[in-house]
Amino acid sequence: MKHHFRLLLSLTAILALGSLAACSGKPTTTQSPHKRVTLTFWHGMTGSSQQTLNELVRGFNHSQSKYTVVASAQGNFANVQQKIMAAAKSDTLPTIAQTTYTNVPDYVHGQFIVPLNDYLSKRTMARIDPNLRQVSYYRGQTYAMPFSKSIGLLFYNRDLLKQTHTAVPRSWEALQRDATRVKAQGLTGLALNQNFSAEWDTLTSQAGTPLMTPRPKLTSPKMLAATHVVYDMLKAKTATTAGTDGYGNVQFFKGKTLFYSGSSAAIGVLQTSTPKGFHWGTAPLPSYRGNRHVSAIQGNDLVMFKSASTAQRRGAAAFMTYLLGQKQTLK
Structure with a gap:
């Protein structure tokens, strides 16, 4: 009984202190446990x-x-x-x-x-495609989480292809030939973004000498030949870069360019900004010398x-x- 009586006295004292604090009008210093x-x-x-x-x-x-x-x-x-x-x-x-x-x-x-290894569980990490996870792996740690990823695509002007009797090219060699042929008609074969490193990455990977490697073979004849595909087209003016526009879809939508090499992430942008009466489609990037290598992974990650x-x-x-x-x- 004494124990119960003391407990009641203690509870009464606590309640009384709480009431006094509430009546005093002074803010309490206790932080809300639900603060985000x-x-x-x-x-x-x-x-x-x-x-x-x-x-x-x-x-x-x-x-x-x-x-x-x-x-x-x-x-x-x-x-x-x-x-x-x-x-x-x-x-x-x-x-x-x-x-x-x-x-x-x-x-x-x-x-x-x-690194994210200490914060994301192994189960969570396992939900990421191994190829995407490898892109974010550096020096034995995962420093980024794949987020807005994409691959390279070849966008084409349906009406121009029909007008010039041109098929969607399956190889870079065919694209080069078509671009040279339509130049006489005042048309450009290919529009590229301001930065065309993704195309170089894809071409050099198809050639078996990838750029994105610890020791790229920069002087390899195979690598030089692969990078020259884009370089030669730009020099011959059968291809053009976006320049200050940033992205090649601006040039592409002017209606004088057969193809645009861009990212799959651009599909949403193109759908909302396509000029009236303009018809376009998409295809995989061309192969290089018969090697249809998977298009280079592009896009962005999240870092902490x-x-x-x-x-x-x-x-x-x-x-x-x-x-x-x-x-x-x-x-």
Whole structure:
């Protein structure tokens, strides 16, 4: 009985203190256990892709009560890269960011990012296609999560092909011949993005001398011949680069170019910006000397920055895991 009486006295005292605190009108210092951890997310998505990404972010935020992802568009992918480098110097990096996978080694050397192995479970990592996972693997660690990935495609102007009696080329050699033939008609064979390293990567891989390797054979006759496919077309003016336009679809939509070598990620952009009466289709990139090598993987990954707190890192891992869900992947 004495024990029960003392317990009641203790409970009464606690309740009384709580009442006094409430009546005093002074704010309590106890933090709400439901306060969310904010995760800042820089990305380079625009247009319909940005809208879709925002929907994914809202879906994650509504799916749990621990974290809030705040997505922030930083312009195009080049702008994101510039801002990451500037933020690294001023110590104002976000929690996570979208970046081209080729930037990962620079981030590792600059000690900007942390490997994801300690934050993403083996089960989660196993859900990523091995080829995509390998792209994000560096020095024995996984430093990035594949996110907005794509492959190279050959877009073609249906009406021009019909007008010039041209078939969709199955080889780069056929594309070169067709481009030379239509030049006399005031047409350009191929439009390329401002940066055509993806085409070089594909061609050199098809030649058996890939560029993306620790020791590329830069002086190999096979590699030089493969890179000259694009170089020779540009020199002969049977191909053109986007220049300040950034992407070759601008030139392609002017209606004087048969083909555009671009990314599968551009399909959504082309669908929303196609001029009235313009008809186009897509095909795999041509083979090189009979070797139909799989098109080089392109696109962007997600990285986690070292400046993020432990709670933010856990939240970033939860967000990445959410994005790997079937519903989100399909979206």
